[in-house]
């Protein structure tokens with residue numbers, strides 16, 4: 001066991017690179033492969049956009065989850081990923097979870113939002129593709145959760161809501177349906193995902209914690 005742990009540590013970077021390589025080569029043959037496999041209608045988006053979405057899936061799949069960078073006690077007491085998603089964190093299974101929740105993807109100009117899940121289609125704005133991969137993965141997970149039902153729709157944020165949106169700085173959140181009144185909505189799922197990243201990622205901790213907190217403040221029952 002100890003030997004295994006050591007081996008995992010030594011080869012972490014190699015595994016990380018390998019995973020990226022595997023996913024890249026998988027998509028390289030046919031970039032639409034994974035989307036077709038899940039019967040997702042991508043007929044209205046360009047090949048270059050599909051390739052960009054594949055990079056998001058590769059990013060999620062390559063997240064290491066072998067070594068904790070927080071104490072096991074802390075992780076066990078704070079992680080809600082398994083409770084919410086129904087499986088232990090793994091980028092590959094998380095991708096499956098996301099893909100199962102998308103029926104169709106379309107690119108369209110959106111006011112105030114980067115993405116929208118209408119229930120029948122996932123609409124992405126052009127600016128979605130300009131976000132860093134981590135942010136794109138967050139949006140994808142957020143929107144996928146909306147596919148689980150109308151009961152996960154947002155509520156309008158409180159009148160005096162003082163927080164800024166990380167993805168859309170000038171959005172006036174107090175006027176938008178950009179908050180949740182439940183912990184298992186889209187913001188709760190995104191926060192649970194970020195907590196896994198914080199726990200399994202040795203770097204970018206300040207950024208990840210900022211994003212984690214930013215998702216949690218959108219859950220009004222929390223305060």
Ligand SMILES: [Zn+2]
Pocket residue numbers: 142143146154186
């Ligand atoms: Zn939403």
